[in-house]
Amino acid sequence: xxxxxxxxxxxxxxxxxxVLVACNMAGGLLSSFxxxxxxxxxxxxxxxxxxxxxxxKVPLLLRETAEFMIGHLNLFYIPAGVGVMAxxxxxxxxxxxxxxALFGSTFLALIVGSLVFxxxxxxxxxxxxxxxxx
Amino acid sequence: MSGVLEGIFWLVLTIGLYWLAxxxxxxxxxHPAASPVLIAAAILIGLLLLGxxxxxxxxxxxxxxxxFLGPGTVALAVPLYxxxxxxxxxxxxxxVALVLGSATAAGxxxxxxxxxxxTPEIVSTLAPKSVTTPIAMAVAxxxxxxxxxxxxxxxxxxxxxxxxxxxxxxxxxxxxxxARGFAMGTAAHxxxxxxxxxxxxxxxxxxxxxxxxxAILTAIALPLIWLFFK
Numbered sequence: 247x248x249x250x251x252x253x254x255x256x257x258x259x260x261x262x263x264x265v266l267v268a269c270n271m272a273g274g275l276l277s278s279f280x281x282x283x284x285x286x287x288x289x290x291x292x293x294x295x296x297x298x299x300x301x302x303k304v305p306l307l308l309r310e311t312a313e314f315m316i317g318h319l320n321l322f323y324i325p326a327g328v329g330v331m332a333x334x335x336x337x338x339x340x341x342x343x344x345x346x347a348l349f350g351s352t353f354l355a356l357i358v359g360s361l362v363f364x365x366x367x368x369x370x371x372x373x374x375x376x377x378x379x380x
Numbered sequence: 381m382s383g384v385l386e387g388i389f390w391l392v393l394t395i396g397l398y399w400l401a402x403x404x405x406x407x408x409x410x411h412p413a414a415s416p417v418l419i420a421a422a423i424l425i426g427l428l429l430l431g432x433x434x435x436x437x438x439x440x441x442x443x444x445x446x447x448f449l450g451p452g453t454v455a456l457a458v459p460l461y462x463x464x465x466x467x468x469x470x471x472x473x474x475x476v477a478l479v480l481g482s483a484t485a486a487g488x489x490x491x492x493x494x495x496x497x498x499t500p501e502i503v504s505t506l507a508p509k510s511v512t513t514p515i516a517m518a519v520a521x522x523x524x525x526x527x528x529x530x531x532x533x534x535x536x537x538x539x540x541x542x543x544x545x546x547x548x549x550x551x552x553x554x555x556x557x558x559a560r561g562f563a564m565g566t567a568a569h570x571x572x573x574x575x576x577x578x579x580x581x582x583x584x585x586x587x588x589x590x591x592x593x594x595a596i597l598t599a600i601a602l603p604l605i606w607l608f609f610k
């Protein structure tokens with residue numbers, strides 16, 4: 247496929263980003279109008295999946311934009327991390343249960359999630375050869 | 381006016397620190413302990429405290445960046461669509477691992493915090509900590525937790541998962557990249573997913589799938605289970 251260049255490329259990227267924003271907004275509207283228990287961005291994922299299924303393909307610039315956003319997802323998590331400071335007093339008061347719960351449950355979820363996935367995948371005989379793709 | 385200028389200052393500084401922290405991690409061959417989110421957030425907190433500023437001073441800059449998390453989350457539909465065949469062929473392990481992994485993440489957090497005597501408010505805030513920020517905030521407010529604190533605990537959880545995940549899987553001997561990625565997304569949401577994409581496209585895709593499905597499952601099931609046990 248020929249790569250669009252210059253102004254066409256820039257406007258394409260803007261449109262692609264607008265599609266992501268529109269799906270997010272549509273997700274938020276659907277969630278609140280239909281009183282869904284699921285938050286907007288998650289409904290937005292399903293909306294975009296529906297759009298892609300209807301198109302039958304992923305436009306090149308949409309794919310590029312999506313990969314850029316996912317590649318920098320970490321940047322958008324930083325403000326919530328800074329937010330810890332606003333609750334320093336509350337966290338200090340209950341620091342032991344909080345720290346223990348964070349570490350304990352994250353480790354347990356990593357262990358249970360990976361072992362269960364691997365065990366069921368092996369039993370159903372469709373497991374991937376060890377280490378492929380990593 | 382000075383408020384606007386300060387907001388721009390923190391915004392530019394956050395992006396700059398993020399970029400530097402990423403470069404730093406790259407220099408260390410992508411070592412997971414050098415989490416860009418944790419490093420950048422820690423430096424920002426240090427600078428705010430040094431300057432005698434409260435979180436309120438940072439909030440405008442923070443909300444600009446937080447806004448992008450919505451479209452950024454929606455973008456996960458693209459790798460999901462591109463790998464749909466592969467995801468569908470692993471539907472059974474995926475479903476079982478999702479239900480058990482999600483229940484473990486929320487259930488063990490609640491039980492550990494409760495057993496160690498945390499206040500009910502903190503227990504409610506900890507329950508949704510394994511799902512991505514916007515969803516965790518919504519769920520926390522629904523079950524009587526503190527949304528903004530939930531967001532912060534989500535980041536700490538993501539940091540723990542992103543830093544320790546690979547080591548945990550190596551100790552367990554789990555080598556299937558789908559299993560590693562899926563557990564990462566279940567336990568550590570988007571930060572785990574960002575880490576999994578650094579390792580491989582397959583692991584990243586399954587992590588993104590797990591994060592999405594866990595967000596949906598937690599958003600629906602957790603408030604209902606909470607009502608039941610109350």
